[in-house]
Amino acid sequence: MFHVASEAEIKGGQVTDVYFARTVQVLKEKDIAKRVAMEVVAHRLSDDYTWAVLAGVEEVAALFEGQPVDVDSLPEGTFFYPDEPVLVIEGQYDDFAVYETPLLGLLCQASGIATKAARCKKLAGQRSVISFGARRMHPAISPMIERNAFLGGCDGVAVIKSAELIGQAPVGTMPHALILIMGDTVSATRAFDEVIPRQVKRVSLVDTLGDERFEALKVAQALGKNLFGVRLDTPISRRGDFLKLLEEVRWELDLKGFKDVQIFVSGGIDEEQIARLNPVANAYGVGTAISNAEVVDLSLDIIEIEGEPFAKRGKQSGRKQVWHCPSCGARKTTLAKQTPEMCSCGGQFKDLLRPLLRNGKLVAKLPKVQKIREHVSGQLAEVEL
Numbered sequence: 001m002f003h004v005a006s007e008a009e010i011k012g013g014q015v016t017d018v019y020f021a022r023t024v025q026v027l028k029e030k031d032i033a034k035r036v037a038m039e040v041v042a043h044r045l046s047d048d049y050t051w052a053v054l055a056g057v058e059e060v061a062a063l064f065e066g067q068p069v070d071v072d073s074l075p076e077g078t079f080f081y082p083d084e085p086v087l088v089i090e091g092q093y094d095d096f097a098v099y100e101t102p103l104l105g106l107l108c109q110a111s112g113i114a115t116k117a118a119r120c121k122k123l124a125g126q127r128s129v130i131s132f133g134a135r136r137m138h139p140a141i142s143p144m145i146e147r148n149a150f151l152g153g154c155d156g157v158a159v160i161k162s163a164e165l166i167g168q169a170p171v172g173t174m175p176h177a178l179i180l181i182m183g184d185t186v187s188a189t190r191a192f193d194e195v196i197p198r199q200v201k202r203v204s205l206v207d208t209l210g211d212e213r214f215e216a217l218k219v220a221q222a223l224g225k226n227l228f229g230v231r232l233d234t235p236i237s238r239r240g241d242f243l244k245l246l247e248e249v250r251w252e253l254d255l256k257g258f259k260d261v262q263i264f265v266s267g268g269i270d271e272e273q274i275a276r277l278n279p280v281a282n283a284y285g286v287g288t289a290i291s292n293a294e295v296v297d298l299s300l301d302i303i304e305i306e307g308e309p310f311a312k313r314g315k316q317s318g319r320k321q322v323w324h325c326p327s328c329g330a331r332k333t334t335l336a337k338q339t340p341e342m343c344s345c346g347g348q349f350k351d352l353l354r355p356l357l358r359n360g361k362l363v364a365k366l367p368k369v370q371k372i373r374e375h376v377s378g379q380l381a382e383v384e385l
């Protein structure tokens, strides 16, 4: 029905670029079986990003479970920098060659989404950032998109299936359709308040039929204490200076005693908008900017053959380790068998690349997505954008 690969097809190595399958054919035909080590690295990050968030590791573990390979990885949610190996895989090349395509697909997209979510959350600070972008992408991957938006920093996700995957309640306000069908904002908001379970915050959409300022006052007067907030998704043709519009709505709500009513904005929200609207906005619905985030340009390359360092031009050969100083945040990449001296700050470097699978058996305890989100948020507090 849908043009997507099944889990069995992905695990079965069918989602691969044909030249990998042909390479395996050649090696088998020529009876060449080489044990190699390969590493996943981003040699550059998009735009002016200095760091990225590694995501997709849980799915990579699922991809290689049962395969005769050893995999080491940075823990999911770990921040990484250009030229740092984030994952290393070792085995007989023709045993896992076809998995390069899904491996990179799982890491590149998930890390792009998690990184963008983290950047948006860094800018929004305590203000909520809700993932609203599933409708911009193929529904088969909505849970993946929103899981990584959540671990990257989003405070909630909109899609029911995604929320189930991360063990959270889905977050949503109301669509324009409800107001159009009910005929006006107050009747729609009242109906929502009468029908929807109490624990769901009442956020009324106030840009459908009339001026946001007057619509916001009407629903505030209609619902009183039951109204948690108003959402402005003002059409571009009417948006003008959106900050000025938000300030006006805030002013009138406060003037009429509705100081607690929160202002939620959505529609074309990205980092720049968040930085600009923060003085008034209390929460953001971010769609395309996160769900369609630029992928992280990760590549997988051979660094050792039969234990001997060997790599293509432009690539440093040999197995490496990534070190982090918990005291000052300094990073170091060394050959795997080397241990760095003490950090110049006096701190002790800690190794970050850890065993994930041994001969296809999971040897790492995979953290819950909430734990990964906390790991991200801890690092986010230590870095600048």
Ligand code: PCP
Pocket: 132, 133, 136, 174, 175, 176, 177, 233, 266, 267, 268, 269, 285, 286, 287, 288, 289
């Ligand atoms: C959209 C809907 C999405 C938001 C905007 C994402 O509003 O609420 O979640 O937008 P973005 O991709 O630009 O960030 P409408 O399509 O106007 O929708 P609705 O009436 O469904 O709220």
